[in-house]
Amino acid sequence: MMNRLTGKHESITDDIDVLLNVLPADVREWLERQNELENLLEIVFDLGREPEARYPGQHEVLLSRQVTLADVEYVTQRVGAFGKDNRAGIERTLHRISAIRNRRGGIVGLTCRIGRAVFGTIDVIRDVVESGKSILLLGRPGVGKTTKCREVARVLSEEFGKRVIVVDTSNEIAGDGDIPHPGIGRARRMQVPSPELQHAVMIEAVENHMPEVIVIDEIGTQEDAFAARTIAERGVQLVATAHGNTLDRLLLNPTLSDLIGGIQAVTLSDEEARRRRTQKTVLERKAPPTFEVVIEILEVDKLAVHHDVASAVDQILRGVPPKPEIRIWTAEGKIEVIQPEGAVEERTEIARAASLLEPRPPTGLQEGGAVRESPRPQALRLYPYGVDRRRLERGIQELGVNASITRDFREADVILCLKAHMRRQGGRLRELLDAGIPCFVAKSNTYAQITGALRDIFPGQAKSPSEERKALQEAEEGIYHVLAGEGSAELYPQRRHIRRQQHALAAKYGLRSESWGTEPQRRVRIYRS
Numbered sequence: 001m002m003n004r005l006t007g008k009h010e011s012i013t014d015d016i017d018v019l020l021n022v023l024p025a026d027v028r029e030w031l032e033r034q035n036e037l038e039n040l041l042e043i044v045f046d047l048g049r050e051p052e053a054r055y056p057g058q059h060e061v062l063l064s065r066q067v068t069l070a071d072v073e074y075v076t077q078r079v080g081a082f083g084k085d086n087r088a089g090i091e092r093t094l095h096r097i098s099a100i101r102n103r104r105g106g107i108v109g110l111t112c113r114i115g116r117a118v119f120g121t122i123d124v125i126r127d128v129v130e131s132g133k134s135i136l137l138l139g140r141p142g143v144g145k146t147t148k149c150r151e152v153a154r155v156l157s158e159e160f161g162k163r164v165i166v167v168d169t170s171n172e173i174a175g176d177g178d179i180p181h182p183g184i185g186r187a188r189r190m191q192v193p194s195p196e197l198q199h200a201v202m203i204e205a206v207e208n209h210m211p212e213v214i215v216i217d218e219i220g221t222q223e224d225a226f227a228a229r230t231i232a233e234r235g236v237q238l239v240a241t242a243h244g245n246t247l248d249r250l251l252l253n254p255t256l257s258d259l260i261g262g263i264q265a266v267t268l269s270d271e272e273a274r275r276r277r278t279q280k281t282v283l284e285r286k287a288p289p290t291f292e293v294v295i296e297i298l299e300v301d302k303l304a305v306h307h308d309v310a311s312a313v314d315q316i317l318r319g320v321p322p323k324p325e326i327r328i329w330t331a332e333g334k335i336e337v338i339q340p341e342g343a344v345e346e347r348t349e350i351a352r353a354a355s356l357l358e359p360r361p362p363t364g365l366q367e368g369g370a371v372r373e374s375p376r377p378q379a380l381r382l383y384p385y386g387v388d389r390r391r392l393e394r395g396i397q398e399l400g401v402n403a404s405i406t407r408d409f410r411e412a413d414v415i416l417c418l419k420a421h422m423r424r425q426g427g428r429l430r431e432l433l434d435a436g437i438p439c440f441v442a443k444s445n446t447y448a449q450i451t452g453a454l455r456d457i458f459p460g461q462a463k464s465p466s467e468e469r470k471a472l473q474e475a476e477e478g479i480y481h482v483l484a485g486e487g488s489a490e491l492y493p494q495r496r497h498i499r500r501q502q503h504a505l506a507a508k509y510g511l512r513s514e515s516w517g518t519e520p521q522r523r524v525r526i527y528r529s
Contacts, residue, residue, distance in 0.1 A: 015038070016114060019095045022078035022490040026072050027092035030062050033346055041142065043112040045071060072107055082107075082195040085169075094150075095181065096172055115175070118144075122151045122334050124303060124327050126407075127389040128293055129155065132445055134238040136259060136290075138245055138310075139297030145241040146172050146217050148297075152239045153215045154185030160386055161424045165190055165211040169198045173217050183259065189216070201229035206231050208427025216240040225258045229290045235484050238291065247294050247306055247324075248316050252255075256312040260294065261313050262286035271365075275322045283317045288510030301329035307390070310508075338483070380457070381405040383412035383437075384427055386421045388445045394449040398469075414454055415439040446480040468498055475502040478526045479509050488527035493517070499524050 016037055021045065031037065031053065037327045041357040043062075046070065051062040060293045079097050086099045094115025099107045122129055123142065129135065133303075137145045137268055150173050157164040161313045164187035168174050170192065175181035177191030180189040188209070192201045199221065205214055214231060216224075219242045232238055242259060252259050262374055264286040273280045289309040295305040297404040304324040306312045312322040330336060357509040380403045389405060396403050408411055415437050420431055420443050434437060442453040453471070471494050478489030491502060499515055502524045 004101065004260060015095075018090055018093050018115065019112060022075055022090065024074055026065075027062055033333070038056060040114050044116065045075065045110040046110040046527055047072065047111070052057075058441075067129045072110060074110070076107060083170075085350060087170050089171050091177030092179055092181060094172070094175045094176055096170070108377065115172070116147070117150065117181065118147050118153075119151065122148050124301075124329050125295060125305065126155070127306075128305065130160070130384070130386055131293075131388045131390070132237050132386070133292040134232050134290065135295060137241045137295050138247070138250060139238075139241075139298060140245055142299050145297060147174055149215050149217055149241060150181075151517070153187040153213075154183060156213050157187040160421065161429075162212045163210060164188070164210055164213040164215065165197065165205045166215045167192065167202050167205055167216065167311045169195055171202075173215065178386045178494050187489035199223040199284050201524050202227040202231060205235060206234060211236060213237045213239065215275055217242070219256065219259065222255050222258075225256055225290070234360045240291070246296055247309070247312060247322065249295075250312060251316055258287070259303075260309050261289040262319065262398045285317060287294075303327045310510075315401075329379055367519075370392070381406040381413045382409055383407075383409045383432070385415055385417035385432070387416050387418060387442060387450060391445070391447045391450050392416070392454075395447065395454050399451060399454055399458070401454060403454075403458070412437055414457060416457070417441060418445060419443045441498045444480065446477050448477045467500070471498045472501060472505060475505045475524070479506060481513060482511055482526055482528060483509065491524045491526070493521045496522075 014216070026098075027043070029038070031043070036055065039055050040053060041056065044052040044059075045067045048066050049073075050064065051067055053060050053062055066095045075097065076082075076088075078238075079090055082086045082099055086101065088097045088099070089095060090097075094117060096113045096115060097235075098111045098113070100109030100111075102108050112229055118279060123506060125135075125148075125381075135152075137148060139145050150451060153164050153166050153173065156162045160217065164185075165181070166173050166184055166187050166189045168180075168189050169192040172190040174187075180187075190201055190205055190209075192198050198216075202214065202216065202224070205211055214236055216228070216238070216522065217240070219225060219240050228238055228240065228497055236310075241258055242250065244256065247260065250260060257263055262285065263283050265281055266284045268278070268280050268282060270280070280291075292309055294306040294309050294312070298304055305325045306322060312324070315322045325340040328336040328338070382392070382396075382403050382405050384405060394406060396405075409415075409432055412432070415432050417429060417439060419441050424437070438456050442449045442452050462487060470489070474491055478491055482489050492501065499522070503513045503515075506526045510529065512529050513524050515522055515524055517523055
């Protein structure tokens with residue numbers, strides 16, 4: 001299943017002249033003559049070898065002469081100080097200079113990497129970023145993980161007015177120097193004295209500065225993974241990168257597997273092993289994932305999105321390959337979304353699904369007895385501002401209202417935004433309100449609140465939910481509040497088979513639940529493990 005969305009991809013080269021000015025004169029002149037600076041990735045200096053320029057998929061020798069110690073010193077004296085990670089930068093730019101040292105600590109090689117701020121690079125995953133879920137980016141070096149982190153910080157801080165803090169260990173996200181690069185928008189940047197202290201700065205950011213979003217590049221240690229879990233449990237959205245190309249490989253990394261739930265060996269009873277048709281000792285997920293969404297960056301313009309990490313990890317442990325959603329940015333500026341085989345309908349393009357929701361009765365007959373149907377009214381175009389798109393799509397389908405979701409605010413008939421955004425009225429929301437577009441508000445991003453807002457938009461049109469659906473919506477609302485930090489959530493009394501479904505829903509989110517009271521007032525209470 002595949003659909004197309006429109007998009008724009010604009011690349012901005014970040015002050016490449018500043019980097020060229022720290023290079024030896026003959027190297028700088030050679031690069032300027034080639035007229036390929038927009039594709040340049042790195043310049044490499046190794047003592048006793050010819051300098052190299054690296055481009056996507058190829059490298060080229062710059063000069064016939066060898067690099068001398070004077071060349072290396074010329075560059076190092078014109079850049080910032082090298083940290084414990086052997087990285088330096090140029091103030092208020094995104095360029096990175098990495099050193100190779102000999103046994104005595106002397107620098108014998110340099111990699112000068114071009115830093116670029118790319119605006120629009122997250123349009124392909126914008127709906128995921130806006131959902132408020134914690135996102136982990138995976139991919140090989142140079143594929144664009146850090147660039148996407150930088151753009152996420154800018155979009156969430158500027159367009160959505162969120163309190164965003166960038167924990168910048170190597171100064172790659174926000175550049176070198178005390179003043180952060182404008183590529184991170186209004187996000188604040190906390191620098192890290194040395195890589196081994198990254199986890200401490202992550203915790204400090206939460207405890208001292210009350211962020212709504214924390215952006216981190218390269219979670220690499222067990223301490224970092226533990227700090228990430230602590231932050232996520234406090235209700236802060238995390239956007240981070242990690243070492244590893246794919247979800248299944250990350251699961252096999254004992255240091256970082258906790259980010260996606262971890263693995264534990266469980267011994268089953270004889271009866272359970274026979275029922276599952278497995279050995280008595282099996283591997284199972286140890287805990288709820290820290291990151292709810294994992295995005296594998298396969299290529300610069302091709303991504304695989306795991307929308308439900310818990311289910312994907314469970315599939316891997318059962319020996320079933322996960323089937324992520326594939327998103328491709330085509331050369332024509334379109335975004336192709338390829339749904340995995342058997343994916344639920346809620347991830348399809350909602351405008352297409354809306355045309356099937358309400359069949360119109362025939363209004364007359366044509367010659368020969370053919371039925372002539374009245375034209376279907378155009379679907380109301382909703383622009384979600386900070387609202388979870390997948391839950392909104394699901395609500396539109398289940399309520400049966402004639403609506404579609406637009407990604408272009410200029411086409412919107414109605415805005416649906418969160419109460420928190422309406423209070424601030426910053427960024428693009430202010431422009432939309434000034435334009436006179438009607439705006440409806442959902443108190444939170446739970447399914448129950450979103451469907452409640454849809455009922456306000458379509459009074460009298462939405463289907464009434466069944467008793468069972470109402471009970472499950474109430475359970476989802478309770479789960480949301482417990483995950484947000486409340487001690488417990490007590491639900492209304494229900495019949496036994498409905499309580500059983502509420503218990504299963506709580507377990508899906510890694511929460512505990514119990515039934516208490518006597519019939520007919522017996523009810524479910526949900527709380528943390």
